Amino acid sequence: MNIYKTQVELKEAITLQSPSKLGFVPTMGALHDGHLSLVEKAIEENELCVVSIFVNPTQFDNLNDLKKYPRTIKKDADLLKTLSDQILIYAPNAEDLYGAKIKSSTFKFGPIAKEMEGAYRLGHFDGVGTVVSLLFDAVQPTAAYFGEKDFQQLQIIKKLVEIKEYNIRIVGCDIIRETNGLARSSRNTRLSKVQFDEAALLYKTLQEVKQKWQSSSILDLNGFVKNTFEKHHLLDLEYFVIANEATLKTAIRKRNTNTYRAFIVVTAGEVRLIDTLSLGKG
Structure with missing residues (x-):
């Protein structure tokens, strides 16, 4: 399974297949059954699926958490390979996605960004909005898939699509749980x-x-x-x-x-x- 490190390589691979429906699952890697359920849904509903693996620095308010976030790209690729050969992996470095300045844009998400995570993690949703918009621009999907565990984030993404006027269908998917009930993460x-x-x-x-x-x-x-x-x-x-x-x-x-x-x-x-x-x- 090919792993594309740049937007240029990714766009060439997508153009080669010319899908009428392109599904997209953005992740930060360390994939588990929750992610795989999103990918399966994307494969089911589209001709081609792109999975991004990128640990986004601008959405972490705790640098220690960013440093310790698990990075397992070979294992992730092996897992995705078991699902389908119609998956492209986009794993850029920060410079390819952001350019020279790795910083967040500011969005007017309104009241939904000021509750809960917005109140406890200042700047978090600007970071989410920035990286998702950059990924949407790079991939240009027709549909994107997100888990409902991050329900507030899901609403933020829907608002982002409205603000940026993207023609992308946002699909919320059920939470996948461990055997003891803990949400997969x-x-x-x-x-x-x-x-x-x-x-x-x-x-x-x-x-x-x-x-x-x-x-x-x-x-x-x-x-x-x-x-x-x-x-x-x-x-x-x-x-x-x-x-x-x-x-x-x-x-x-x-x-x-x-x-x-x-x-x-x-x-x-x-x-x-x-x-x-x-x-x-x-």
């Missing part, structure tokens, strides 16, 4: 066995919140989650939010006309874990 490889086992508490807690959803207030559910993690010495709760699924605005009270979603972020040692679950109507 490249960061999971950095967990110790004990941390990995204990991290099952994230999804278990979200499921309990959903079970209590109709009979409990948002205030009570916030207290339930806070108390759950206060008792836990291996997992630190960064935030738990119940938000309006359409606007991502943090909810204080339920309204039966709105659909809500729970978002949770926990740290296990130096590893940051996120998860989300739709709760339904208020």
